[in-house]
Amino acid sequence: MGQQPGPQPPQEGFGAPYDPAASPGPYGPPAQPGPYGAAPAQPGPYGGPAQSNPYAVQPAPHQAPSAPQAPPAQPNPYAQPGPGTVPMPGPGSVPPPAQPGPYGAAPVPAGPYAPQAQFGAGHPAPPSQPPTGPRSGGGGFFRGRRGALVGGAVAVALLAGVGIWLGVNGGGGGTKPVAKTTDGPATASPGTGSGGTSGGHDLRAEADALNAGRKPGEAKVLWLQEGGVDLPRNGYDVQGPWVVGDTVVKAMYRTVSGYSVADGHRKWSLNLSSRLCAAPSQATADGRIVLGVESGNGDEAICDSLQMVDLTTGKAGWHKKYERKSTWDALSHVAMAINGDTVTVGRTSRTDAFRVSDGAVVFGELPGNCQPFGFASGPEGIAATSCRTAADDHKEQQVQRIDPATGKVRWTYQVKKGWEVAQFYSVSPLVVSLKQEGKWAVIVLNEDGTYRSQLIGGTDDYLTQCDEDVLTLGMNLDNCLGVAADGQAVYLATKPAEDDPTNKVVAFDLNTGKAAWEAAAPAGQTLLPMRVEGARLLMYLTAEKNKGGGIASLPPTGGTPRLELRHPASAAGVERDFFDSRVVFRDGRCFLVHARISGIDDEAEMSMKSMAAFGN
Numbered sequence: 001m002g003q004q005p006g007p008q009p010p011q012e013g014f015g016a017p018y019d020p021a022a023s024p025g026p027y028g029p030p031a032q033p034g035p036y037g038a039a040p041a042q043p044g045p046y047g048g049p050a051q052s053n054p055y056a057v058q059p060a061p062h063q064a065p066s067a068p069q070a071p072p073a074q075p076n077p078y079a080q081p082g083p084g085t086v087p088m089p090g091p092g093s094v095p096p097p098a099q100p101g102p103y104g105a106a107p108v109p110a111g112p113y114a115p116q117a118q119f120g121a122g123h124p125a126p127p128s129q130p131p132t133g134p135r136s137g138g139g140g141f142f143r144g145r146r147g148a149l150v151g152g153a154v155a156v157a158l159l160a161g162v163g164i165w166l167g168v169n170g171g172g173g174g175t176k177p178v179a180k181t182t183d184g185p186a187t188a189s190p191g192t193g194s195g196g197t198s199g200g201h202d203l204r205a206e207a208d209a210l211n212a213g214r215k216p217g218e219a220k221v222l223w224l225q226e227g228g229v230d231l232p233r234n235g236y237d238v239q240g241p242w243v244v245g246d247t248v249v250k251a252m253y254r255t256v257s258g259y260s261v262a263d264g265h266r267k268w269s270l271n272l273s274s275r276l277c278a279a280p281s282q283a284t285a286d287g288r289i290v291l292g293v294e295s296g297n298g299d300e301a302i303c304d305s306l307q308m309v310d311l312t313t314g315k316a317g318w319h320k321k322y323e324r325k326s327t328w329d330a331l332s333h334v335a336m337a338i339n340g341d342t343v344t345v346g347r348t349s350r351t352d353a354f355r356v357s358d359g360a361v362v363f364g365e366l367p368g369n370c371q372p373f374g375f376a377s378g379p380e381g382i383a384a385t386s387c388r389t390a391a392d393d394h395k396e397q398q399v400q401r402i403d404p405a406t407g408k409v410r411w412t413y414q415v416k417k418g419w420e421v422a423q424f425y426s427v428s429p430l431v432v433s434l435k436q437e438g439k440w441a442v443i444v445l446n447e448d449g450t451y452r453s454q455l456i457g458g459t460d461d462y463l464t465q466c467d468e469d470v471l472t473l474g475m476n477l478d479n480c481l482g483v484a485a486d487g488q489a490v491y492l493a494t495k496p497a498e499d500d501p502t503n504k505v506v507a508f509d510l511n512t513g514k515a516a517w518e519a520a521a522p523a524g525q526t527l528l529p530m531r532v533e534g535a536r537l538l539m540y541l542t543a544e545k546n547k548g549g550g551i552a553s554l555p556p557t558g559g560t561p562r563l564e565l566r567h568p569a570s571a572a573g574v575e576r577d578f579f580d581s582r583v584v585f586r587d588g589r590c591f592l593v594h595a596r597i598s599g600i601d602d603e604a605e606m607s608m609k610s611m612a613a614f615g616n
Contacts (some may be wrong), residue, residue, distance in 0.1 A: 221613070227597040253275060254274070273307075279292060344381075383400045398421075399421060413449045489508055505537070505539065505561075519560065538551060548568050
């Protein structure tokens, strides 16, 4: 039975209201007008003077100039990007104008944070002095527009106010492709971490040399990994890492490899039948994952196949294809997620769901005009949904809770027209990043999908690094560095000044959206929230010149950050090279994994550091 609309925030404020004559949507009545920016004028979050409308939408300051136009799109949207390749639209977004791709096109004018390109965007590979840290603004404003915005090289201010309506609808089925099982045992390979050599380099000796310069209290460089694979022109995305027991796994191009967390020795390596094109950010609780892989070869390849892999053993399981049914579908990036025993494969116009255990179809296209285009991994099925409009632009969007085992919609939150779901910063509590061109809002929803609050950012700029900032294919909605949440607050990193990498972490109260406290990073370094574990906020501390990075923590009341793991200053040069990297902290070890491997030639590509592990 459908739920009634939940509590609404005040409805006055900026922006054009919804058309009162609009017909009801598939899950309930039309949304209420004016959700973002509806609250009356109040003092700023740090006690400043009242503004005429502190909730009004602000354009993003410091926005990077648009990149020059690129040649027409290539025939195959799934081919690896090269010079002039048009970026594919992300799930739920409008196809972008032709723009140069981020890894093979003309460089974009330098952003405000670094003298070359902001946070590594648009740089030649490898750069001589890569800046450290993620791009600002919680990712690009639209998924798939990395050519135009160069991975979100902008800084934006948080906004406020929202509205909601709710409903429930039944699930549906889809075309059931025939599953086939593959017998793909992992291939045994000698270790190429710090216990051995790679590309002629003695990585163990390099790690030992870095550790020789350690100071008291500093952790060790446990091991290093190099790319070690001859990749296509302009390099290739790296998926993962996933830590399963004593194994850390990454996937790139045609290979999935598992390494010992202790010494980096390669435990297994699985050769895929075709190129990797997408992957969930999380595996199942028992260590299985389903990867998106291409079918076909060369320019005819398309991301329309799935391969299950046991990350504990490196054994391949079932393999199957799914159908890309429309132009929107064919042009869209794939966003994958795992919820329990269900893996979802989201695109602009639909999502297909399969059982991880055996590949059976769980659901396909759902009833109605609105279809999910991406889920967040986790115990619950939280989805971003786009609705086909008269303009056929899929720019009317929703947040839904969908039962991952049946496809049944449990509740719906209607996003204001013209705004798009950019990221799920957290699913418990539910924190959603919304974007409009040049604008950004972060809202908090209750467990039943009703509106709770919207963050009030004041005059600070904030930064996060998400899939759309660092990947060219397979960008998910749930994998961001620089933001975390717990039962009391949302924690965001501020954007450092141009001449000083020192930033702050700000805690925003879930109920009011106001800043509760802020904590400064150690002088000359940047703190980036990762997750809340127990009663502590864990953060990555970036490495700077002659200063090692590490893992720091804060209690829920704020204060002075405490270092949980201090990386050696002697390895700061190596660590700083891991710009645009994934950071994982597990069982006292910190793993840095490049999100993309590329080089000016094959030798540089193969010798580029792909992983580094630190610990005591």
